Amino acid sequence: MVPTARTRAIRRTLAVVLVLNLTVSVAKLVVGFLTGSLSILSDGLNSLFDASANVVGLVGMAVAARPPDPDHPYGHRRFEALTALVIAGAMGLLVVQILQEAWQRLQTGARPEVTALSFAVMAATLLVNLGVSTWERRRGRQLRSSILSADAKHTAADALVSTAVIVGLVAVRFGYPVVDALLAVGIAGVIGWGAWTIIRDAALTLSDTAVVPVETIEGAVRQVPGVEGVHNIRTRGGDGLVWVDLHIQVDPELSVREAHEIASEVARAVEEVVGQPADVTVHVEPALPEHLQLTRGYRIWTE
Secondary structure: OOOOHHHHHHHHHHHHHHHHHHHHHHHHHHHHHHHOOHHHHHHHHHHHHHHHHHHHHHHHHHHHOOOOEOOEOOOOOHHHHHHHHHHHHHHHHHHHHHHHHHHHHHHHOOOOOOOHHHHHHHHHHHHHHHHHHHHHHHHHHHHOOHHHHHHHHHHHHHHHHHHHHHHHHHHHHOOOOHHHHHHHHHHHHHHHHHHHHHHHHHHHHHOOOOOOOHHHHHHHHHOOOOOOEEEEEEEEEEOOEEEEEEEEEEOOOOOHHHHHHHHHHHHHHHHHHHOOOEEEEEEEEEOOHHHHHHHOOOOOOOO
């Protein structure tokens, strides 16, 4: 299957971010090793993780873009959410590693070396992180991609971490070396929070949480000429594609062709109000008393 324009755009974005994250990571790790700063090393590992997450995202997109098949009749888009969970899991492992290193540093009381190169590299990488985070977050909204949104969150966290590291370098320079290890603990907390938000968002998608208010869809459907009632509206999905199914009532004297035309217009109206690609299934019923009764005291799960 030829990748869609959305898929190609997401892949290009991830590829650009991957190169930038690798560049930033190498710079931080080199300076961290040379100066013995645990906070810079932790920040470098965080950036290296960002790069590895981009690789995971590219692989995830390749799978998510595959067309529906007999075993996956709804397609493979949920692999995007699963990929986001993998990213969150890797972030959790990184938190454990940083905390272990910070504890050892607090026990030994080692003092890192602070140089002009430390400040220069951290300032430069901070600017890169801020730019990448802003751009990736904007692209995530434009393309409605959970992968880009998840990656932008911990790239933004990386920028905050870099800011804290710069402040920590100043503290170490003034004779407070313990700040370096404490900052590493703070970095672990920031990464952990980012992992939690990614897990939360992915869980909403994977658990089929309703993504559009039923009142919004009901209002759009009732505006379609020929619709005499609507009920049993359900939605699920996530960024990029929403699945909607609903029941409508029409004049029982209509021909099959006429009823089908109304259902098609309902599907178009629903996709328009959803505001993104939607797979809409419309079940047509005759507007008989026993069916119209279902629309009174409307409830989403009414049958």
